[in-house]
Amino acid sequence: MNFRTSAAVAVAALLACGAAAAQFKSPDDAIEYRQGALAVMGHHFGQLGAMANGKIPYDAAAAKADAELVATLSRLPWSAFVEGSDKGETSARPEIWSQRDKFNADARKLQDAVARLLEAARTGKPDALKAAFGPTAQACKSCHDDFRRKH
Numbered sequence: 001m002n003f004r005t006s007a008a009v010a011v012a013a014l015l016a017c018g019a020a021a022a023q024f025k026s027p028d029d030a031i032e033y034r035q036g037a038l039a040v041m042g043h044h045f046g047q048l049g050a051m052a053n054g055k056i057p058y059d060a061a062a063a064k065a066d067a068e069l070v071a072t073l074s075r076l077p078w079s080a081f082v083e084g085s086d087k088g089e090t091s092a093r094p095e096i097w098s099q100r101d102k103f104n105a106d107a108r109k110l111q112d113a114v115a116r117l118l119e120a121a122r123t124g125k126p127d128a129l130k131a132a133f134g135p136t137a138q139a140c141k142s143c144h145d146d147f148r149r150k151h
């Protein structure tokens with residue numbers, strides 16, 4: 001099992017226990033957890049993007065399932081940005097801790113955008129998905145621009 005896979009399995013196990021507000025053994029654990037959640041969220045968000053942009057055929061049931069997963073996963077990463085986890089194998093920028101209110105606000109904006117994306121997916125209409133996808137992607141980007149290190 002590679003790193004990402006084991007992180008994703010850890011996320012799935014936590015979800016199964018309903019332990020969304022997890023405590024972490026160490027900063028490295030927190031990093032692994034949030035990267036796992038973000039990677040899995042990114043995968044399902046990418047599927048929605050491919051549908052929204054016509055790269056893969058629209059499938060109403062898949063869109064709804066992906067949007068539900070994105071909605072759940074988008075609640076998980078933020079509590080794992082614990083003190084001390086700005087160091088290690090992470091792309092998190094120190095501004096997350098020095099501008100925590102702004103970071104938290106960006107996380108809330110994402111969750112609002114994702115709620116609208118889920119509503120759109122539930123309509124079963126490709127145009128609705130397309131309209132809701134862009135603003136959500138913008139919410140990802142605006143946080144990444146400020147708080148994620150570029151490689």
Ligand code: HEC
Pocket residue numbers: 031034035036038039041042043045089090091092093103104106107110136137139140141143144147148
């Ligand atoms: C509130 C800020 C914020 C928002 C909103 C946000 N991200 Fe991120 N994202 C981060 C930070 C910070 C990292 C780096 C985490 C680390 O390396 O510890 C990251 C990392 C990632 C990663 C890499 C995970 C890995 O494998 O290491 C992916 C994929 C990702 N984000 C996708 C998304 C997508 C898709 C969205 C929107 C649906 C999104 N993010 C919204 C802050 C955010």
